[in-house]
C-alpha cells in the first residue's frame with residue numbers, strides 16, 4: 001500500500017545499542033544456524049526498504065544457496081591463478097562456501113536517466129548495509145564483502161552479472177561462535193565540521 005500512514009520514529013534504546021555494537025563478521029567464521037528461507041525473505045524485504053532517488057530500485061538480489069556457491073567456487077579456482085596473488089585469491093574462496101547463507105547484491109543502474117548513476121550505486125550500497133542490519137535484527141551476524149571475483153570479468157559472467165551491472169557486495173549471514181572484537185573507529189573530530 002503506497003499511501004498507508006507509517007509510524008513516526010520513537011526513541012529505541014535497543015536499536016541504538018544494536019547500531020552502536022554492530023560489527024562485521026569474518027565470513028569464514030560464520031557458522032550454522034543460518035537464516036531459514038522465510039527469514040531470508042524477511043531480510044530481503046527489509047533490505048529492499050532502502051532510499052533510492054527516482055524509485056528506480058537500481059539493484060537486484062541473487063540468493064546463493066550452498067550448492068551453487070560450491071559450484072561457483074570450483075569454477076573460480078582456475079581464475080584465481082590469474083590474480084596477482086593466486087594463493088590468496090584461492091584462499092578467499094572459502095568465504096563463498098563456508099557461510100550458511102549468502103545474498104549477492106547487484107547494482108543495476110539505469111544509464112542516461114536524470115538520476116546520476118552515482119546516486120543509483122549509492123542506493124545499492126545502502127541496500128547492502130540495510131541487509132546487514134536486517135540480518136542482525138533476526139539475530140544473525142553478517143559480512144559484506146567483495147573480493148577479487150567481484151571485479152574479474154570472467155568471474156562476473158559466472159555470477160550472471162550483466163552489461164552495465166556491478167557487484168555491490170556479497171552479504172554472508174550466519175552465527176558467530178564468539179563475540180566479535182571492536183575495531184578502531186574514526187575520530188569524529190577529524191570527520192565532522194559544523195556550520196551555523
Ligand SMILES: Cc1cc2nc3c(=O)[nH]c(=O)nc-3n(C[C@H](O)[C@H](O)[C@H](O)COP(=O)(O)O)c2cc1C
Pocket residue numbers: 022023024025144145146147148168169183
Ligand atoms: C564495499 C565493501 C567491500 C568489502 N570488501 C571486502 C573484501 O573484499 N574482503 C574483506 O575481507 N572485507 C571486505 N569488506 C569488509 C571490511 O573489510 C570490514 O570487515 C568491514 O568494513 C568492517 O566494518 P564494521 O566493523 O563496521 O562492521 C568490505 C566492506 C565493504 C563496505
